[in-house]
Amino acid sequence: MTRSALTGEEVLTTAARLVRARGPAALTMRRLATELGTAVTSIYWHVGNRESLLDALVERTVREMGEIRPVGRTPHARIVSVARALYTALRERPQLIAMVHERGLTERMFLPAQQALVHEMHAAGLCGETAAEAVRAVQFQVVGFVLVERNRERSPEQHPSEGELWDSPTAEHDPALARALAGPVDTERLFTVSLDALVTSLLSPGGAA
Amino acid sequence: MTRSALTGEEVLTTAARLVRARGPAALTMRRLATELGTAVTSIYWHVGNRESLLDALVERTVREMGEIRPVGRTPHARIVSVARALYTALRERPQLIAMVHERGLTERMFLPAQQALVHEMHAAGLCGETAAEAVRAVQFQVVGFVLVERNRERSPEQHPSEGELWDSPTAEHDPALARALAGPVDTERLFTVSLDALVTSLLSPGGAA
DNA sequence: ACCTGAACACCGTTCAAGT
DNA sequence: ACCTGAACACCGTTCAAGT
Numbered sequence: 001m002t003r004s005a006l007t008g009e010e011v012l013t014t015a016a017r018l019v020r021a022r023g024p025a026a027l028t029m030r031r032l033a034t035e036l037g038t039a040v041t042s043i044y045w046h047v048g049n050r051e052s053l054l055d056a057l058v059e060r061t062v063r064e065m066g067e068i069r070p071v072g073r074t075p076h077a078r079i080v081s082v083a084r085a086l087y088t089a090l091r092e093r094p095q096l097i098a099m100v101h102e103r104g105l106t107e108r109m110f111l112p113a114q115q116a117l118v119h120e121m122h123a124a125g126l127c128g129e130t131a132a133e134a135v136r137a138v139q140f141q142v143v144g145f146v147l148v149e150r151n152r153e154r155s156p157e158q159h160p161s162e163g164e165l166w167d168s169p170t171a172e173h174d175p176a177l178a179r180a181l182a183g184p185v186d187t188e189r190l191f192t193v194s195l196d197a198l199v200t201s202l203l204s205p206g207g208a209a
Numbered sequence: 210m211t212r213s214a215l216t217g218e219e220v221l222t223t224a225a226r227l228v229r230a231r232g233p234a235a236l237t238m239r240r241l242a243t244e245l246g247t248a249v250t251s252i253y254w255h256v257g258n259r260e261s262l263l264d265a266l267v268e269r270t271v272r273e274m275g276e277i278r279p280v281g282r283t284p285h286a287r288i289v290s291v292a293r294a295l296y297t298a299l300r301e302r303p304q305l306i307a308m309v310h311e312r313g314l315t316e317r318m319f320l321p322a323q324q325a326l327v328h329e330m331h332a333a334g335l336c337g338e339t340a341a342e343a344v345r346a347v348q349f350q351v352v353g354f355v356l357v358e359r360n361r362e363r364s365p366e367q368h369p370s371e372g373e374l375w376d377s378p379t380a381e382h383d384p385a386l387a388r389a390l391a392g393p394v395d396t397e398r399l400f401t402v403s404l405d406a407l408v409t410s411l412l413s414p415g416g417a418a
Numbered sequence: 419a420c421c422t423g424a425a426c427a428c429c430g431t432t433c434a435a436g437t
Numbered sequence: 438a439c440c441t442g443a444a445c446a447c448c449g450t451t452c453a454a455g456t
Contacts, residue, residue: 005420006420006421028447028448028449029448029449029450030447030448030449038421038422039421039422039423040422040423040449040450041421041422041423041450041451041452042420042421042422044449044450044451045419045420045421046420049449049450050449050450101356101360103363104360104361104362104363105360106356106357106360107357107360107361114390118383118386118390122383127383127385127386128383128385128386128389129385129386129389131383131386132385132386132389132390133389133403133406135390136353136357136390136403137403139353139357140349140350140352140353140354140357141349141353143349143352143353143356144345144348144349144350144352144353145349147310147315147352148315148316148345148348148349151310151313151314151315151316152313152316153313154312154313174327174331174336174337174340176336176337176338176341177327177336177337177338177340177341180337180338180341180342181323181327181341181344181345194342194345194346197342201410214439215439215440237428237429237430238429238430238431239428239429239430247440247441248440248441248442249430249431249441249442250431250432250433250440250441250442251439251440251441253430253431253432254438254439254440255439258430258431259430259431
């Protein structure tokens with residue numbers, strides 16, 4: 001049986017599917033060829049080599065992250081919406097994001113969202129270095145949460161257990177804190193709450209950063 | 210020529226050196242064997258396989274990060290000192306940290322520093338969820354900075370250039386902001402400044418988070 | 419223009435055999 | 438108890454040869 005002509009786009013799509021389903025390590029040229037029903041060497045004609053295939057995959061991810069648009073009526077709401085959209089998009093593509101980061105393109109990936117945030121900071125009356133720091137604060141908040149959360153998912157059994165924190169003498173007399181830091185935490189809620197707090201304090205005159 | 214008996218410790222040290230010098234991809238069992246002057250298969254007797262070798266490497270890194278101690282007279286100063294120490298330690302071992310993260314041990318790695326931060330937050334009068342959020346805020350600040358910074362180092366040519374930001378209509382009339390967000394930034398200073406601002410606002414009553 | 423198999427230099431890992 | 442080489446199943450990549 002013959003298959004229709006192979007295209008670069010088809011290679012890319014199948015490669016992306018492999019990465020999302022089974023991680024970057026599962027993306028071998030031979031496995032990809034089997035998946036596509038072609039000889040390994042055909043892939044090379046279309047995408048060069050493995051490295052440039054990964055580059056193309058990353059490029060596509062960066063494009064997708066660029067489609068984030070603010071929604072809401074107040075600057076506060078619009079900033080929160082961008083941060084939430086970033087957060088969601090990052091969580092949906094953990095492996096691809098890791099690949100973007102490995103290639104040093106994280107900043108470029110964030111650029112459109114960053115420009116949107118700058119716009120909203122201006123609308124809220126911030127400017128100059130204050131606005132820049134506010135933008136970064138939001139960005140770091142998102143990245144930090146995604147990282148911590150992913151870490152919890154990966155190793156649900158080995159992150160600091162409540163027990164361990166209870167043993168710590170400093171936490172002994174503050175159970176609310178121990179609970180908040182150990183967990184299972186409702187990260188979704190925690191993200192919303194602390195993002196809201198952050199944006200509020202950033203936008204208030206003489207605020208946090 | 211014979212060599213003295215191989216030990217697990219020796220394998221670990223040489224492996225760590227290889228990773229720090231040339232990245233995790235350079236750590237192949239065969240290369241390691243050559244470096245050690247033994248047969249590949251000897252390594253297996255001492256450390257099991259590549260996976261458990263990496264586990265041991267990661268374990269060692271986690272231990273090293275646990276040696277952070279706060280210094281200074283005020284809670285503010287002691288919190289800042291912990292954050293700075295974390296920041297420095299993370300920057301010194303980028304590849305090993307990445308491996309820790311891959312294995313989902315980032316939180317465990319941060320645990321000692323986290324406990325120190327909890328202690329200082331209590332000393333500063335915070336407790337419960339407020340203290341927990343403050344601890345996380347500091348932690349995310351550090352992680353966020355290390356990530357952004359490492360990204361800049363990796364791809365000095367492709368992060369958003371000043372030119373690009375200038376083209377953006379939102380930044381056109383705010384050169385100070387454009388400068389702050391593009392770069393090259395004095396990240397060392399930026400880290401100090403924004404860490405100080407963060408801690409100040411966290412510790413002030415009715416503060417940021 | 420597109421696809422192929424053979425071949426090369428690398429991997430990690432197992433295992434029977436040595437001392 | 439420790440070390441070895443041979444062998445296996447995998448890699449990515451090149452290249453001459455096909456259509």
